[in-house]
Amino acid sequence: MLGNKHKTLGEFIIENQSSFQYSSGELSRLINAIRLAAKVVNHEVNKAGLIDILGAAGDTNIQGEDQQKLDVLANDIFIQTLKNREIVCGIASEEEDDFISINSNDEKHQNKYVVLIDPLDGSSNIDVNVSVGTIFSIYRRVTPAGTPVQLEDFLQPGNKQVAAGYIVYGTSTMLVYTTGDGVNGFTLNPALGTFYLSHPDMRFPENGKIYSVNEGNYVHFLQGVKDYIKYCQEEKEDRPYTSRYIGSLVSDFHRNMIKGGIYMYPKSSVSESGKLRLLYECNPMAFIAEQANGKAIGGRTRILDIVPTELHQRVPFFVGSKNMVDKLQEFLDKYK
Numbered sequence: 001m002l003g004n005k006h007k008t009l010g011e012f013i014i015e016n017q018s019s020f021q022y023s024s025g026e027l028s029r030l031i032n033a034i035r036l037a038a039k040v041v042n043h044e045v046n047k048a049g050l051i052d053i054l055g056a057a058g059d060t061n062i063q064g065e066d067q068q069k070l071d072v073l074a075n076d077i078f079i080q081t082l083k084n085r086e087i088v089c090g091i092a093s094e095e096e097d098d099f100i101s102i103n104s105n106d107e108k109h110q111n112k113y114v115v116l117i118d119p120l121d122g123s124s125n126i127d128v129n130v131s132v133g134t135i136f137s138i139y140r141r142v143t144p145a146g147t148p149v150q151l152e153d154f155l156q157p158g159n160k161q162v163a164a165g166y167i168v169y170g171t172s173t174m175l176v177y178t179t180g181d182g183v184n185g186f187t188l189n190p191a192l193g194t195f196y197l198s199h200p201d202m203r204f205p206e207n208g209k210i211y212s213v214n215e216g217n218y219v220h221f222l223q224g225v226k227d228y229i230k231y232c233q234e235e236k237e238d239r240p241y242t243s244r245y246i247g248s249l250v251s252d253f254h255r256n257m258i259k260g261g262i263y264m265y266p267k268s269s270v271s272e273s274g275k276l277r278l279l280y281e282c283n284p285m286a287f288i289a290e291q292a293n294g295k296a297i298g299g300r301t302r303i304l305d306i307v308p309t310e311l312h313q314r315v316p317f318f319v320g321s322k323n324m325v326d327k328l329q330e331f332l333d334k335y336k
């Protein structure tokens with residue numbers, strides 16, 4: 001039972017305030033705002049089955065995907081919470097075609113952070129009661145404070161992130177995040193509405209025996225990826241590995257970080273750049289992975305070194321236990 005013998009997220013933030021580089025408390029307030037939004041979304045996700053909020057909202061987002069009502073609600077909750085706290089100067093979201101500028105024409109608002117979010121990742125799982133998640137990525141703006149944010153504030157490489165994290169709305173609700181000094185996981189005690197430090201210093205095991213990929217796309221994969229999947233399946237040494245694919249990045253990533261494993265969303269002949277978005281899915285998860293002794297590549301490149309060109313650009317994504325990602329890289333390099 002998570003209760004007063006565990007440290008709360010609020011206490012953790014205060015204790016680690018001094019370790020946030022350049023932070024004057026704004027980053028702490030930003031993490032606190034995300035904590036509040038996470039609790040509100042958690043409440044809505046958990047009751048989704050009870051009220052008429054399931055099913056598509058009738059609109060489609062820039063990805064051309066049916067927007068689930070809960071997607072729209074989660075998006076509104078995070079945007080409103082971040083706006084109300086007057087901490088950020090801009091927000092980009094999977095559910096918004098363009099970025100949102102906040103208080104940027106007001107001299108007194110010298111807010112220095114921009115936030116990029118996937119408010120409800122894995123939303124196609126909502127109607128079948130499978131866990132979903134929120135992913136967030138935080139940067140310092142690069143354009144002058146007090147002026148309207150520009151696209152370049154959002155198109156920063158992942159190695160410039162100051163913080164990143166996810167919320168997984170699963171059998172329990174957890175907030176997992178990093179500010180560049182390791183990864184810590186907090187579990188919500190719904191009775192108290194408080195997040196408690198349940199997983200300090202989370203780290204990917206260097207090796208793992210779980211591979212996560214949608215094998216329904218196998219015929220479309222590059223030969224190097226096909227060869228690696230066959231490597232995972234052959235009866236040799238510590239193999240065959242176990243195949244586990246929930247269809248929700250946050251859940252697959254979270255399980256693999258705890259148990260050891262690799263998640264793959266390769267490009268294919270049907271999705272030339274892969275499916276996952278660089279800015280608000282791959283970059284934050286890659287930052288967390290590297291902070292947890294894991295590795296994240298887009299093929300031949302480190303995810304965090306990719307210089308973005310578009311807000312919603314997609315990249316191939318391979319993330320997880322270091323030695324598993326390195327082995328995959330060997331197979332990919334055979335077909336350079």
Ligand code: P6P
Nearest residue numbers: 121122123124214247248249250
């Ligand atoms: P597929 C959910 O839509 C998502 O972005 C990730 O959370 C998940 O891993 C992936 O797409 C599932 O995609 O094509 O396998 O259904």
